[in-house]
Amino acid sequence: MTFGVFGMGSEALGMDDELSRDHHWGVRIDALMPADVFNTKREEMLRVLDSHLPATFQGHEMGEGLVAGAGIAPDILPGFLARTIGIDHPPDTYEEWLSMPEEDVIHVINGEVWYDPVGEFTAIRRKLQNYYPEPVRLRRIAHWCRYFSGMGTYALKRAILRNNDLFAALAFGKALRWGIQLAFMIDKRYFPYDKWLLAFFKRLPSLFEKIGPIVDEAVRMTASWERKLYLLDKMSDILDSAMVKDGIIKPHPKFSGSESSGYRLLEHAYQEILKVLPQEIKTIIPQQEQIHMEKFVVGYVDGLDTESWHRLLNLTES
Incomplete structure (x- = not known):
């Protein structure tokens, strides 16, 4: 299990302000867990947490972002990596390094990791923080x-x-x-x-x-x-x-x-x-666009009802 605040969002970069808090913002803990735990215990964990977490913390609401879970966002490491940098493991070859959108590498190395006893995520972060070959x-x-x-x-x-x-x-x-x-x-x-x-x-x-x-x-x-x-x-x-x-x-x-x-x-x-x-x-073209995250966002948006989507967009009928 790994806990911290990292991934998408201005708050994971220390860049959040009043303007950035109008959507996908709130108090949260990011949690990475083994796939078997995630697949068998995720729904139960969310139910238990929902019944025990406060509605607010120091005046801020619990946040729910692109990953389900208000206040805590359970995920698996391969899934987090795949939708962020496009591969479910740290890059091993030059081609894999070149396939990662540079601006999305930041979402893997940003923020803070408080608890990572196995050290797998920390090792990946360090590898990326050491910059490109x-x-x-x-x-x-x-x-x-x-x-x-x-x-x-x-x-x-x-x-x-x-x-x-x-x-x-x-x-x-x-x-x-x-x-x-x-x-x-x-x-x-x-x-x-x-x-x-x-x-x-x-x-x-x-x-x-x-x-x-x-x-x-x-x-x-x-x-x-x-x-x-x-x-x-x-x-x-x-x-x-x-x-x-x-x-x-x-x-x-x-x-x-x-x-x-x-x-x-x-x-x-x-x-x-x-x-x-x-x-x-020589002929490999470096990836410039956030295509991996956008693939994930397509599924996320498609799964929302129109009212929820308009609320995230801050669109109101006039």
Whole structure:
């Protein structure tokens, strides 16, 4: 048996506030138990707990989230892992590491574990907290370099040249996100879901100090597309220098971009990294989307009645 507070939710990250408490929030304990106990005793445990737990604790209601159970959420470790990182065991191969959505790794290593006498969950958390194997980190960095440069700054440059504001807005937003996520990878920190990105970004040991002011200016509505592109290009230089310093890529001459394609600097790093990767992972595309959790959410939502779903959405008839 394992007890603590971890998994989904702002409260497991210490990020909850009044706004985040309007759905799927409340006092809870997460409990992982052997499958045989879960399968044979779960319903009885929930009944007993429901009759003994108080309705509130220190002014807060008992919470019931995506897993059934108000105040305590019983689960099994393989099930928790599968819906979070997509595999029911700790990653053993490079391919398994690359199949995990990075922002969902945080839901395994976050929060607190108070009781884990066998130590299985604690060992998994420690393995993930030690970060990616280096070939996996490099494969992810290469992929994000390609996207930031080829589908971000290059795309924004073309959008500006064609006076296409919609394309520019889409390209800028994606490029900024990819650039910040690259900073996490270079600093060997997992990046979280977007709504927590700024708070975690500020904790980066090296690159926030260098990139933070660029991001702060770039997101201002008063910055023109040309200025935003200039700032992204400055971010490219900083990320490139950080990769050289880290030994990810070799020192190289200074490059210039072009009037039609812009400054595709990080695609230089993309190719250089690809050439030194193990052959078996060169063509594996890292998972970017929260597909495993979303598969679970589909079943969860499908099992709710419409009134309960509207209540979670805070939708009321007007």
